[in-house]
Amino acid sequence: MSSVAEAVRDEVLPGRVWFYANYHCNLACTYCLTESDPRAERRELGSQRMLALAHEAAELGFTALGVTGGEPFLLPYLPELLARLAAILPVVCLSNGTVFTEARLERLRPLAELPAQIQISLDRPEPDANDAMRGPQNFRKVVEAIPRLVERGVRVRIATTVTAIDDHERARLCQLHRRLGVPDADHIIRPIVRRGRAVDHGLGVDAGPADLPAELTITTDGAFWSPFGPTVHGGRLDTDLLVTRTTMPLRVPAAALLRLVQGRPPGADSQLNIR
Amino acid sequence: MTGVRLIQAEQAPLLARPYYANRDPGPIVAALAHVPELLEVTMPFLDVALGPSAVDARTKELVILRTSAVMGCRYCVQTHTVVARNTGLSVEEVAALRGQAPLEAAFNDPRELALLRWAEVVAVGPGQVPEAAQREASLHLSEAELVELTLLVGATLLLNRFCTALELPTSPKVLGRLADEGWA
Numbered sequence: 055m056s057s058v059a060e061a062v063r064d065e066v067l068p069g070r071v072w073f074y075a076n077y078h079c080n081l082a083c084t085y086c087l088t089e090s091d092p093r094a095e096r097r098e099l100g101s102q103r104m105l106a107l108a109h110e111a112a113e114l115g116f117t118a119l120g121v122t123g124g125e126p127f128l129l130p131y132l133p134e135l136l137a138r139l140a141a142i143l144p145v146v147c148l149s150n151g152t153v154f155t156e157a158r159l160e161r162l163r164p165l166a167e168l169p170a171q172i173q174i175s176l177d178r179p180e181p182d183a184n185d186a187m188r189g190p191q192n193f194r195k196v197v198e199a200i201p202r203l204v205e206r207g208v209r210v211r212i213a214t215t216v217t218a219i220d221d222h223e224r225a226r227l228c229q230l231h232r233r234l235g236v237p238d239a240d241h242i243i244r245p246i247v248r249r250g251r252a253v254d255h256g257l258g259v260d261a262g263p264a265d266l267p268a269e270l271t272i273t274t275d276g277a278f279w280s281p282f283g284p285t286v287h288g289g290r291l292d293t294d295l296l297v298t299r300t301t302m303p304l305r306v307p308a309a310a311l312l313r314l315v316q317g318r319p320p321g322a323d324s325q326l327n328i329r
Numbered sequence: 330m331t332g333v334r335l336i337q338a339e340q341a342p343l344l345a346r347p348y349y350a351n352r353d354p355g356p357i358v359a360a361l362a363h364v365p366e367l368l369e370v371t372m373p374f375l376d377v378a379l380g381p382s383a384v385d386a387r388t389k390e391l392v393i394l395r396t397s398a399v400m401g402c403r404y405c406v407q408t409h410t411v412v413a414r415n416t417g418l419s420v421e422e423v424a425a426l427r428g429q430a431p432l433e434a435a436f437n438d439p440r441e442l443a444l445l446r447w448a449e450v451v452a453v454g455p456g457q458v459p460e461a462a463q464r465e466a467s468l469h470l471s472e473a474e475l476v477e478l479t480l481l482v483g484a485t486l487l488l489n490r491f492c493t494a495l496e497l498p499t500s501p502k503v504l505g506r507l508a509d510e511g512w513a
Contacts, residue, residue, distance in 0.1 A: 263343065279343060296342035298366040310366060314343050 058308050059115020067268060067315055069117030070146075071304070072281040073104050074273035075132070076124040081150050081189045085215065085257045087250035089286040090124045097124075097274045101135045103302070107272055108142040110304040120269070121147040122281055128153060133161035136170055144169035146211065150188070151175065151196040159202050166207025171240075173211040174200060179226035197234060204235035211240040217257055219243065249285040249292065263295065268315045270308055276300070277307030279314070332496040335359035344369045356404075356497040357488070378484040384477050388444065390416045392478055393485050394426040395445050396452045402489035407499045411506050420510070440469040444478070451482045 061067035077097040079090035088094070108119055119139055126132050127149050139145045151174035154162075162172075174196060178184035181193035203210050212231045219227070224243070231241050246258030259265075266280040273284045275291050276299040283295030297314065300306040336342070336359050338349045344365035348354040354362075357375075361368035379393065390413045397405035406427060413423050425435035426445075436442050447466035450458050466475065491497075 293336060293340045293342050293363070296365060297344065299364045300366055306366065310344060 056115050056305075058305075058312060061312050061315070062115050062117055067270075067312055070120050070269050071107070071111045071116045071118075072120040072122060072269055072271040073099055073107065074123060074271065074281075074284055075099050075104065075121050075126040076129055077286070078128060079123060079125040079150070080128060080153060081125070081192065083150075083188050083251070084255045085187065085246045085250070085252040087247065087252070087282060087285040088124065089251050089289065094124070098129065099272065099274055101129075101131050104135065105138060105142075107302065107304055108139050110302075112143050114305060114308055116270070116308075117143065119143045119145040120281065121145060123148070125150050125153065127158065133158060133165075136162075137164045137168060140165065140168035140170040144171075146171040146173050148173045148175075148213070150192070151199045152192060154195075154199040154202065159199075159206060162203065162208055163206050165209075171209045171211050172203060173213050175215060176200075176212050176227070176231070177214050177216055179223060179230050197230070200231075200234040200236065209240070210234075210236050211242065212236050214241070214243045215246055216243065217246050247282050249282065250287055253287055263314075266295075268311055270297075270304075270311050272301045272304070272307070277311070279311065331356070331360075331498055332494065333360050333363065335497075336362035348372065353500075355500065357492065360491075360495055360497060375484060375488070378481055382477065384474055384481075386416050387418065388441075388478070389481060390418060391426065391441060391445060392448045392481050394418075394423065395448050396482050396485040397489055398426060398428045399449050399452050400486065400489040400493075402493050404492035404497050404499055405485065405489050407507060407512075408503050410512055411503050414510070443469050448478070448482055451479060452486060 055063075058067065062069045074088075075098065077088055077090055078092065078094045079086070080092055082091035104121070111119065119142070121132075121136065121139070126147055129135075132147075136145060136147055147170070149172055165172075175188065176184065176193075176196050177187055178193075184193040185191065200210050200212070212234075214227060228238065228241065232238070246252050247261045248258035249261070252258040261282060263279055266282050269280050271278040271281045271283055275284060275296075277297045278284045279295040279297055283292070285292045298307045298310050335356055336345070341349045341354075341362055342365040345354075345358070345362040345368050348358045348362070348368070358368065358372065361371055379389065382389070390409065394406065394409045394413050397409055410423055410427065413426065414420075418426075419435070421430065421435040424430050425432050432442065432445055436445065443465040447458070447462045450462045470478065
């Protein structure tokens with residue numbers, strides 16, 4: 055058993071490896087970590103590279119994959135790639151939920167038979183408040199897309215990213231996601247992290263390695279401590295959570311991350327429910 | 330103006346952070362921090378190659394400063410002018426190592442002259458070290474010293490090219506000391 059496999063088994067290291075599939079997005083959310091928008095440089099990781107990394111992740115002993123961006127579903131090959139990734143390790147793919155055309159939904163149907171989830175962002179239970187952060191028509195598109203995924207058997211998780219939410223609003227949001235077919239177990243509420251565009255809008259909480267699970271995250275720029283690591287501010291990549299520039303072979307950043315995790319003092323693990 | 334952005338403390342990658350703890354890491358670390366996995370192996374290597382070891386500090390500084398001067402590395406010459414002076418080399422010796430005077434004007438120890446001639450041909454190359462220089466060095470240096478000093482020339486060359494190609498800025502502290510002592 056590899057040292058990574060032992061660390062994952064012993065919960066010293068989280069089991070999930072994240073891929074930043076791309077950095078461009080059809081939205082321009084106020085708290086976006088990566089300053090993604092339609093004009094952002096794509097910086098695609100590429101399907102072949104993600105598949106090779108997924109195979110090595112499985113060999114090393116990681117137990118799950120995550121795909122994020124940007125908006126990954128802007129990549130034309132993504133539905134089939136997710137199925138291939140899910141055949142290697144269970145996968146969750148983060149999406150803004152606004153680009154699910156009928157044709158793309160049909161191409162996602164095979165995911166119903168695989169260990170795959172799509173995590174869609176939905177921040178508020180009413181359109182105006184939600185769309186103020188995420189852009190016009192976002193709410194409508196998301197609440198249309200989720201039931202169509204669910205009815206095809208695709209497991210959907212909803213992520214709510216907020217600075218704060220009161221009990222009444224939380225209750226309305228939970229009523230909404232249940233009505234859309236997403237159970238409580240698949241709804242997560244997490245804080246905005248003050249990185250990327252959130253810095254310019256004065257949003258969110260500061261988060262460093264002590265606050266973020268050490269989930270190995272691979273981008274075109276290198277390997278990072280967490281999917282909250284490879285952020286962009288002022289058009290420049292943040293390097294404070296960079297682990298290594300080397301991403302392949304995956305054992306190089308995995309070993310470096312493990313050394314960093316093992317060097318942390320006891321108890322210095324995630325406190326902010328950031329996932 | 331440098332050829333590469335120097336990584337500041339707030340952007341220091343995780344593996345680089347120990348080098349930034351409560352101190353200015355210096356431009357070599359701040360440049361290498363772009364690639365943390367290289368930083369974390371390069372700096373310990375340089376510490377051993379250039380730092381205290383079985384070969385005395387004066388001998389090592391002769392090699393480092395002479396190699397840097399021959400290779401025209403502004404950063405290394407300026408920085409090691411100060412290091413050499415701190416190690417006890419005289420103004421005349423440092424000036425000669427910098428190429429501002431003949432070596433024979435400042436050095437008369439046959440061992441040191443042989444060492445300096447040998448270091449220069451090892452650094453400049455190309456190809457084999459001339460037999461005469463190798464033989465002369467071998468008269469004064471043990472095999473272990475030859476190995477260590479050959480590696481020292483190589484490590485210095487690495488730094489010479491790294492600092493020159495990336496146009497690393499000499500630290501203000503070093504520049505202040507050079508000005509105080511009247512070095513150009």
